[in-house]
Amino acid sequence: MAANVTIRTASPADAGPIARVHVDSWRTTYQGIVPAEYLANLSYRDRESMWHEALTAARTATSIFVAETESGEVVGFASAGPEREGNSIYRAELYAIYILQQHQTIGLGRRLVSTVTQRLLEHGFSSMLLWVLEDNHPACRFYESLRGEPVGRKTVTFGDAHLQEVSYGWSDIAGLAVKPQA
Numbered sequence: 001m002a003a004n005v006t007i008r009t010a011s012p013a014d015a016g017p018i019a020r021v022h023v024d025s026w027r028t029t030y031q032g033i034v035p036a037e038y039l040a041n042l043s044y045r046d047r048e049s050m051w052h053e054a055l056t057a058a059r060t061a062t063s064i065f066v067a068e069t070e071s072g073e074v075v076g077f078a079s080a081g082p083e084r085e086g087n088s089i090y091r092a093e094l095y096a097i098y099i100l101q102q103h104q105t106i107g108l109g110r111r112l113v114s115t116v117t118q119r120l121l122e123h124g125f126s127s128m129l130l131w132v133l134e135d136n137h138p139a140c141r142f143y144e145s146l147r148g149e150p151v152g153r154k155t156v157t158f159g160d161a162h163l164q165e166v167s168y169g170w171s172d173i174a175g176l177a178v179k180p181q182a
């Protein structure tokens with residue numbers, strides 16, 4: 001049940017659990033979209049060191065949150081910070097949001113987005129965008145249900161595959177920061 005899951009700020013000790021969620025949910029989400037070889041080559045260890053660096057970098061403006069069950073299992077995470085390509089309208093970016101398959105569609109995505117955007121507002125941001133693979137239809141529906149507006153597209157490369165990404169933007173994130181009912 002989503003109500004028994006806590007959303008909290010991540011610490012460096014969460015690098016391993018976040019890496020596990022990251023790799024496992026990439027494999028279930030992108031199977032049939034991203035080349036199988038690319039997904040097979042994802043490494044828990046590489047992701048863990050990447051997340052450890054992000055969680056310990058002193059000057060990072062990145063906000064990282066985890067969704068943790070009562071038994072202490074991390075089942076999802078989200079990270080956000082300054083927009084990375086110099087967009088003049090959308091100043092913050094949701095870099096990643098991933099929830100293990102068996103914990104999806106029970107409201108954790110909404111809660112993570114709400115918590116992340118509250119933190120972005122505290123950091124002085126009022127607008128946000130994110131990038132999502134165009135073929136990731138469930139995630140696109142999720143962002144549309146949060147009233148994201150399609151605002152851009154670009155090609156990204158995974159192994160030898162060239163895929164389309166679309167961006168969704170919110171010019172005012174105050175509405176997203178409203179806490180959904182747990």
Ligand SMILES: CC(C)(COP(=O)(O)OP(=O)(O)OC[C@H]1O[C@@H](n2cnc3c(N)ncnc32)[C@H](O)[C@@H]1OP(=O)(O)O)[C@@H](O)C(=O)NCCC(=O)NCCS
Pocket residue numbers: 025029097098099100103104105106107108109110111131132133136137138139141142143145
């Ligand atoms: C996309 C993701 C973050 C959404 O989080 P979630 O916890 O599953 O979504 P929620 O339960 O909070 O749903 C919120 C709304 O989004 C919509 N939604 C969520 N999943 C959906 C789906 N699979 N299909 C259609 N709509 C969906 C629903 O309309 C829901 O609205 P409701 O609360 O009125 O029913 C989560 O499913 C996930 O981690 N997916 C795999 C990884 C991924 O694709 N990440 C995004 C990469 S850019």
